[in-house]
Amino acid sequence: MEPIIFKAIVVGLIFSITLLVATYSTYAERKVSALMQDRVGPNRAGPFGLLQPIADAVKMFMKEELIPSVSNRWLFVLGPCISMLTALMAGVVIPWGGPITIGEQTFDFQIVDLNVGILFLFGVASLGVYGIMIGGWASNNKFSLLGAIRASSQMISYEIAMGLAIIALVMTTGTLSLKEIVNQQDAAYCNFVYQPLGCLIFIICAFAETNRAPFDLAECETELIGGYHTEYSSMKLGFYLFAEYINMFISSAVIACFYFGGYNFPFQHSLGIDGNWLSIIQFFVLFGKIVFFIFFFMWVRWTIPRFRYDQLMNLGWKGLLPLAIANIFVTGIVMWVNGDIN
Amino acid sequence: MLTDRSKQVVRKEMTWAEKAYLPAIFSGMMITFSHIFKKKATIKYPEQKRPIAPIYRGQHVLKRDEAGAERCTACGLCAVACPAEAITMVAEERKKGEENLYREEKYASMYEINMLRCIFCGLCEEACPKEAIFLTDRLVPSTFERADFIYGKSKLVETIDNPIDVSVRQTQKVLEFKEDKKHKHNRTFLDKINTIIQRH
Ligand code: SF4
Ligand code: SF4
Numbered sequence: 001m002e003p004i005i006f007k008a009i010v011v012g013l014i015f016s017i018t019l020l021v022a023t024y025s026t027y028a029e030r031k032v033s034a035l036m037q038d039r040v041g042p043n044r045a046g047p048f049g050l051l052q053p054i055a056d057a058v059k060m061f062m063k064e065e066l067i068p069s070v071s072n073r074w075l076f077v078l079g080p081c082i083s084m085l086t087a088l089m090a091g092v093v094i095p096w097g098g099p100i101t102i103g104e105q106t107f108d109f110q111i112v113d114l115n116v117g118i119l120f121l122f123g124v125a126s127l128g129v130y131g132i133m134i135g136g137w138a139s140n141n142k143f144s145l146l147g148a149i150r151a152s153s154q155m156i157s158y159e160i161a162m163g164l165a166i167i168a169l170v171m172t173t174g175t176l177s178l179k180e181i182v183n184q185q186d187a188a189y190c191n192f193v194y195q196p197l198g199c200l201i202f203i204i205c206a207f208a209e210t211n212r213a214p215f216d217l218a219e220c221e222t223e224l225i226g227g228y229h230t231e232y233s234s235m236k237l238g239f240y241l242f243a244e245y246i247n248m249f250i251s252s253a254v255i256a257c258f259y260f261g262g263y264n265f266p267f268q269h270s271l272g273i274d275g276n277w278l279s280i281i282q283f284f285v286l287f288g289k290i291v292f293f294i295f296f297f298m299w300v301r302w303t304i305p306r307f308r309y310d311q312l313m314n315l316g317w318k319g320l321l322p323l324a325i326a327n328i329f330v331t332g333i334v335m336w337v338n339g340d341i342n
Numbered sequence: 343m344l345t346d347r348s349k350q351v352v353r354k355e356m357t358w359a360e361k362a363y364l365p366a367i368f369s370g371m372m373i374t375f376s377h378i379f380k381k382k383a384t385i386k387y388p389e390q391k392r393p394i395a396p397i398y399r400g401q402h403v404l405k406r407d408e409a410g411a412e413r414c415t416a417c418g419l420c421a422v423a424c425p426a427e428a429i430t431m432v433a434e435e436r437k438k439g440e441e442n443l444y445r446e447e448k449y450a451s452m453y454e455i456n457m458l459r460c461i462f463c464g465l466c467e468e469a470c471p472k473e474a475i476f477l478t479d480r481l482v483p484s485t486f487e488r489a490d491f492i493y494g495k496s497k498l499v500e501t502i503d504n505p506i507d508v509s510v511r512q513t514q515k516v517l518e519f520k521e522d523k524k525h526k527h528n529r530t531f532l533d534k535i536n537t538i539i540q541r542h
Contacts, residue, residue: 035377035382036374036375036377036378037377038381038382038383039382039384040382040384040386043386299371299374299375300367300371302374303371303373303374304367304370
């Protein structure tokens with residue numbers, strides 16, 4: 001089989017899985033929130049309400065499409081598109097499973113193995129803020145603009161701490177390629193053992209990057225109506241909301257790959273299976289981890305109230321940033337004492 | 343101090359563990375997690391109904407008498423009594439041959455209750471001199487249109503095959519109370535004349 005065909009299949013697969021997971025994340029979010037509040041949640045559309053996301057999508061499409069006459073039309077449409085695009089782009093570098101052998105050839109179960117995978121992820125994540133910025137600005141509405149400003153300053157602040165947390169990770173692993181990082185965790189313990197603080201900082205920043213509670217100041221309904229998407233309706237609003245769920249999915253995958261062994265699981269080589277079957281099991285293991293982290297995202301959302309804006313900035317600049325820097329130093333010293341660097 | 347439940351507010355500095363927030367967040371998350379397995383408070387309404395009192399005041403019924411004729415005489419007392427002005431009606435004279443349909447010489451050809459206006463106070467039932475209207479323990483179902491909440495005779499009058507039991511609301515005590523001339527509102531014009539005649 002031509003590598004390009006295999007890649008095309010993987011791309012299609014990952015794309016549809018991403019969309020499917022994001023769709024059902026909306027359902028899961030409502031169900032989880034309901035369960036945590038002693039309610040039942042959606043249970044009318046289909047068995048257990050499983051068709052609810054489809055009903056939601058139909059509703060979204062049927063809604064009237066409004067474009068404020070005073071807005072910048074072009075940018076107004078561009079905003080949700082960028083959000084969606086960047087959200088989907090980040091899935092490219094994630095390794096979904098071990099190598100797959102078809103006939104004589106062996107393929108990686110990954111769309112591309114960039115040797116600067118982490119940088120790519122980081123770049124795409126920072127691009128995501130443009131979707132929100134442009135959308136909020138083009139709406140020509142005070143609330144939207146405030147939401148957009150909040151979102152961008154928040155994302156920039158937390159990106160720094162996130163980047164520094166990753167630097168410590170890169171120091172221990174010595175590579176920027178995600179596949180390498182995951183493979184290293186096969187041989188030794190998962191990175192969480194070496195970088196617990198870095199992992200914590202990374203997870204907190206991931207919450208901020210995805211604009212999820214308790215960091216959802218950008219859409220803070222109580223103060224800003226809907227924040228940057230106040231003026232949006234119909235499927236353009238749907239795109240924004242959907243992008244958030246895709247981001248959550250990708251973030252979960254990234255957390256799993258960086259710190260929790262990616263598709264590896266303990267004792268995988270003593271099971272007596274290998275080759276394609278092992279890869280497929282690995283894919284499901286990674287999927288399980290992702291589902292857990294998505295649940296974790298929701299769990300936190302329905303537990304903790306939203307930060308105040310000054311608290312958010314304090315936490316970012318005075319809390320996480322020094323901690324991340326300290327983490328780098330400690331990592332460096334430990335590595336130096338161990339003789340990993342000279 | 344009315345109760346002993348008031349607590350002194352302590353504004354002490356937070357300890358290091360409290361400032362780190364994470365232990366607090368963790369215990370909070372444990373609480374939300376434990377709620378996943380708690381009994382749900384939801385009552386799945388159309389299938390499951392909350393137990394209601396037997397004398398619950400729900401959707402009205404216009405009763406027929408034993409022979410199956412409508413009891414209502416379109417006197418309009420219910421409409422006057424209604425604090426929400428939910429009732430409207432049009433009166434008509436009973437024609438020859440309609441005696442099996444309507445008990446009194448005058449009847450309501452149109453009788454409507456707007457269930458969105460109604461506050462289910464039961465004053466219409468109290469006002470009715472003909473024991474025609476009663477509130478029942480049936481709930482008014484929700485619909486999509488406002489117009490669907492205006493219940494006409496087709497929905498209010500009980501059918502002959504399916505009479506609605508109102509004996510829990512129309513007890514002997516209630517009937518006696520309604521007959522008791524001690525109360526001013528139970529005295530009719532004739533009673534008044536009789537008392538005047540007696541006095542002179
Ligand atoms: S129950 Fe009360 S509000 Fe409703 S129709 Fe009767 S008098 Fe009016
Ligand atoms: S329901 Fe009773 S009070 Fe109302 S019009 Fe009919 S007879 Fe009169």
